Amino acid sequence: MKKLNRRSVLKGVLGGAGIGVALPFLDMFLNNNGRALAATGQRIPVRFGTWVWGCGFVPERWVPSSTGADYALPPDLEVLAPHKKDIAIFSGYDVKLDGVANKPHITGCLGLRTGIPVPNESVRAPTIDVIIGDAISPGTRFSSIEVSTSGIDRSYSFRAAGSANPSEVSPIKLYQRIFGEGFQDPNAATFTPDPHTMVRQSVLSAVAEDRQRLMRTVGAEDRRRLEEYFTSIRHLEDQLALQLQPPARVENFTKPDAPPTTTMDSEIGNVMVTHKLMAGLLAKALQCNQTKVVNVLLWDTTSNVRRAGSSTTHHTLTHEEPVNPALGYQENVGWFAGQSMVAYKDFLDALAAIPEGDGTLLDNCLIFAHSDCSIAKAHAVEGIPMIVAGRAGGRVRTGFHLAGRADPATRVGLTLQQAMGLQVAKWGVQSMETNRTITELLV
């Protein structure tokens, strides 16, 4: 990945009176494997997303009875029928604990995202979205955007323990962050760089001069924390550098209107509305290259979601609802699990609604959806359901169901990294370590 030489770019801008400097700016940030837009000749970047739903699934309603391309959609996946060709279903892949205590709803989720099971939220490696983001995000305005749509600020995107990337919970605040101050409409008729932006850059450069001095005076762990601070400064400097450049035109893009005021809580009707609004905003943000990585938490791994007037939350139901003897599973839990797939369809719809190149935005995305457990009432981390969606700009093949047969879930994560262009041969530790690419997924 080429690294932007911000200062050299800036010199050009400042030396050239700041206006109308034509640099091959966007190309510097595009992944070399991206497809070209017919109209402009620019390559289309490939974006990555994770989409997490809590409390697993009901296997008999979710796992297709056959594998391969010609599988029949089971009841909870039926809603995804319009996207059947866009998705690959992964069942039967495990998080291997190797004796690590299974913290309910945490160990499975983070084990799957980092390749290393942990007994708490102290991750021992970055989550997969951060690993991929570090490779594809430099030069993008936001290195990633996280949202949580059930009214609580929770996130499973970690650079290191203690540093979760916090989620936006309000559609309006999400809108303001992306399309408010600092947003440049890529299709605006004129471009005038703001001199304040240049000043802000020089301020941040001055602040960053302290780095060496500070690093000398603190211990190793604190050095890591301060390094994160200076990385954050650099991200903001990069954002400002972008604002000094005329943005590349984006086909079919219009700036969205601000979302309406909504109730942000855990009532499932409100959650579905909030999620749909945020999905639309994230799709627009991806379309106009404000970020290349998004992380969605539909509802938490200990799901606080509930139906209006009900005294019991989704998570509580997984523990307390008796199995319906006629059905053989917990009926209400099953209802919530089904709703998670309805929401997932909304998310895919939002991406597929945006035309891009000769396809849609979804074709140029790689979306990794997963839960934290398989059967919630047992907190089982064996067979955690996963879905991969999008074509990653033609690098990924979808439209099938694959049974993992107790393979480590890291096989999927490894393959996703490889699909996103990372040079990585193996991923995970101990029983989770794997070098076995899922070749079915790669073109």
Add this chain to the structure above:
Amino acid sequence: MSNMSGQIRKPSAARNTLGRLAACAVLSMPLMGSVAVAQETSPTEPQSAGGPPEVRRLTESQYRATVADIFGPDMPIVGRFEHGLRAEGLLAVGTSQAGISTFSFEQYDASARGIAAEVVSEKRRDQLVPCKPHAENSFDAACAKQFVEHYGPILFRRPLTGEEIKRYVRTAQAAQQRLGNFYQGLQFALAGMLVSPDFLVRIEQVVPDPKHKGQFRLDPYAKATRLSYFLTNSTPDAELLRAAGAGELDTDAGLAHQADRLIASPHFERAVRAFFEDMLEFDTFNELAKDPVIYPAFNSTVALDAQEQTLRTIVADLVTQPGDYRDLFTTRDTYLTRALGAVYRLPVATRNGWEKSQYPANSGREGILTNISFLAFYSHPGRSSSTLRGKAIRQVFLCQQIPDPPNNVDFSVVQDSSNTKMPTARIRLEAHRTSPACAGCHRLMDPLGLTMENFDGVGTFRAQENGAPIDASGTLDGHEFQGGDGLGQAIHDSPQTPRCLVDKMYRSASGRKATPDERAYVDYLNQTFKADGYRVPDLMRAIAVSRSFYAISMPSVSANTLQHAAVHTSNGDRS
């Protein structure tokens, strides 16, 4: 906790074996099990090794208080704050471990630019800019320097080096040249200081200890900062910085003088509030949602007022009086608003605002555990939770850890599916307590939590649940009692209650859990707390004037690097 040392920072053996109750079979108080019987004479402070220098992010409340103290209480803060990291039960400890994410930095930057623009605005510049430039459209180096020298030390909590002053003056000049206006130059220099790590993070510096060769001690400004954030939740004021510069904090008398001055100041109350907001985990209170169909009286006003009610009670009991900490769990004195009255079903004459009030005698309501802020917070959106309440009492007020539930429990076993008619929580939870896998921990949580079952999911009194009478009897460590008032008395009487407060207060002050080497010191604090009648200001003073609170133990690994840095520091060259 700063992390200079693997040995110190890594969980100690004591923490691993004692801190976590693997099987819930034994309850223990890490580091506090050996409290001696109170001595007749006042206890003396033992020697203590201390910990490594701290690197702590300002909390949201510290950031707000600091900005208010420096620029005025009406200074707007436009950025948002991400959730703090909670470690060892406290955000104050999380500040020693948290990094600063890209999102956070964006938000700090937005706040910084907002504050800086306000400071130089026409409305405020007469008051907040210490000099007037010759002309607004040219650069006045002397005035810029004066501005940087004015705000630099109070923002960075230490004098600036010559190089730092030059750098921020240069920043002002560059901005003035590009934007044309002198005040805009100042604005961007200030914005830079406000996003500097020296402002956002308390990075402690050490100097060689003149009394003990080869050892280090905090530099006086780091000492002033520890003291100030502990006793005022904010930045050192001018007098404290002066005392630090004059070396007065290195004498017992000088330190005591400053500590007493800060405890007597109105800002001390802010520190007590901040500590209890943190201990009571109010940072997530605003995420609390209740089902409006089941609990129509609960709304966002109730949520805000409920926190304030408890904090007012704490301040009145602990700071204003100042009374016995344990009385918080038995007092009927309280404060009410109309919104709260609707949930408590108590009349509130005052239409807008707060009214000093009392819970009626024999109403079952006594102490802060029977407040909405506890009862509603530790409940589900649509019902009460004896388990959450019992767990919170153990963890928040008694410093006892309850492990996560076992991951391999099949909950359909504990819930008899052929008998879904389980009207009361006690009956439902009986199942947990008779299943061997669950019983260990639920025996610790449920008997406490069930005594509060007379209060529903928002805290309103009820005699029955689903038509069945509620049995609110319970036990704490062998003592039997009835209902919320009985529980309050039991917590009041438990020897663990004050010890837990001491433990958390020291964690909050130091940003870390006490080390095994500090056991004698923690014992000493417990004795002092008891001897002083469990008065919280006295406990805080005891910590603030103790040598142990400032003691530094440097790991040998990085001593060379630090010695190098310290030499530079003592020569006045920090960069």
